[in-house]
Amino acid sequence: MSKIIELSDNLANKIAAGEVIERPASVVKELLENAIDAKASQITVKIEEAGLKTIEIIDNGEGIAPEDVALALKRHATSKIKDVDELFRIRTLGFRGEALPSIASVSELTINTARSQTADVSGTHLVAKGGDITQNEPAPKRVGTQVKVENLFYNTPARLKYIKSLQAELAHITDIINRLSLAHPEVAFTLVNDGRDMMKTAGTGDLQQAIAGVYGISTAKKMVEISSADLDFDVTGYVSLPELTRANRNYITVLLNGRYIKNFLINRAIVDGYGSKLMVGRFPIAVIDIKIDPFLADVNVHPTKQEVRISKEGELMNLIKTAIRAALSDEVLIPDALENL
Numbered sequence: 640m641s642k643i644i645e646l647s648d649n650l651a652n653k654i655a656a657g658e659v660i661e662r663p664a665s666v667v668k669e670l671l672e673n674a675i676d677a678k679a680s681q682i683t684v685k686i687e688e689a690g691l692k693t694i695e696i697i698d699n700g701e702g703i704a705p706e707d708v709a710l711a712l713k714r715h716a717t718s719k720i721k722d723v724d725e726l727f728r729i730r731t732l733g734f735r736g737e738a739l740p741s742i743a744s745v746s747e748l749t750i751n752t753a754r755s756q757t758a759d760v761s762g763t764h765l766v767a768k769g770g771d772i773t774q775n776e777p778a779p780k781r782v783g784t785q786v787k788v789e790n791l792f793y794n795t796p797a798r799l800k801y802i803k804s805l806q807a808e809l810a811h812i813t814d815i816i817n818r819l820s821l822a823h824p825e826v827a828f829t830l831v832n833d834g835r836d837m838m839k840t841a842g843t844g845d846l847q848q849a850i851a852g853v854y855g856i857s858t859a860k861k862m863v864e865i866s867s868a869d870l871d872f873d874v875t876g877y878v879s880l881p882e883l884t885r886a887n888r889n890y891i892t893v894l895l896n897g898r899y900i901k902n903f904l905i906n907r908a909i910v911d912g913y914g915s916k917l918m919v920g921r922f923p924i925a926v927i928d929i930k931i932d933p934f935l936a937d938v939n940v941h942p943t944k945q946e947v948r949i950s951k952e953g954e955l956m957n958l959i960k961t962a963i964r965a966a967l968s969d970e971v972l973i974p975d976a977l978e979n980l
């Protein structure tokens with residue numbers, strides 16, 4: 640008799656969840672990315688008990704077809720790539736088809752979704768517990784998608800134990816919403832925590848207004864615009880005046896083709912751009928938006944997609960450094976977009 644057995648889908652999903660869904664903020668990140676990929680212009684995040692009791696994300700995006708909703712919970716099922724060519728030219732935030740099955744396997748999940756297409760006479764209401772679908776039926780047609788995740792990690796006690804304080808988890812959630820709000824100024828984000836409004840962005844498409852939504856107007860007014868391009872990269876964004884600094888790098892947001900990424904070398908290039916203008920141990924507030932041919936960036940490095948391999952990294956760092964240096968050498972302030980706020 641063979642010693643090797645093939646694991647059930649449900650078990651495979653729980654294993655994947657270990658990597659993709661580390662904490663409540665990972666759920667928020669994945670669900671927000673799905674809403675953004677669905678071209679939502681308004682996204683509301685409602686959480687209770689720092690996401691451990693409930694995480695609810697409501698978007699006004701494209702919705703999911705009735706025949707696709709159950710499929711969306713299957714591992715490696717995605718509408719975002721079809722073949723290996725597309726894998727090397729990723730334009731969406733998602734592509735692995737792993738988030739929903741992973742989340743579903745460690746929670747109680749409810750999806751209400753509908754498309755605007757006239758062919759769809761109704762929407763869909765789906766419920767799954769621990770990855771097993773218990774309801775999948777027609778529902779009133781409200782265009783967009785609402786995903787509700789309850790009792791996260793109820794069936795993975797070790798993971799639940801690892802969760803620190805509610806306050807720390809809430810901070811992780813706020814952080815990810817802030818970053819994605821900065822990455823997508825065209826989307827109006829709202830965060831409601833235990834029934835109270837915590838954060839709102841305007842969704843006008845203007846990055847400086849998104850910065851105002853996230854960090855406040857007075858901070859946004861002390862940021863200068865940067866812009867630089869060469870044949871491979873297009874770098875835009877805002878960086879704080881040298882007088883406005885923080886004690887850590889957490890206020891540096893690096894975006895690559897709409898994705899929030901973590902990259903030590905780029906952080907260093909940003910700080911280098913300030914030269915001697917920054918005191919030792921102080922860091923700027925910055926949002927650096929890099930556009931690159933997707934062919935030159937490999938996002939398929941880690942399940943959370945925050946690590947990206949970039950070709951010609953040295954060239955990019957120089958571009959960022961010089962753009963910041965130039966912007967800070969002619970400090971022109973109080974830009975137009977904020978005058979009416």
Ligand code: ADP
Pocket residue numbers: 669673674677698700701702703711712716717718719732733734735736737738739740784
């Ligand atoms: P991926 O995002 O990598 O494709 P997911 O497991 O996150 O994988 O989602 C599976 C599929 O479900 C997506 O490809 C998409 O077609 C659909 N989907 C998920 N969330 C939404 C949403 N908010 N709006 C529309 N479609 C969605």
Ligand code: MG
Pocket residue numbers: 669672673732733734736738739
């Ligand atoms: Mg996804």
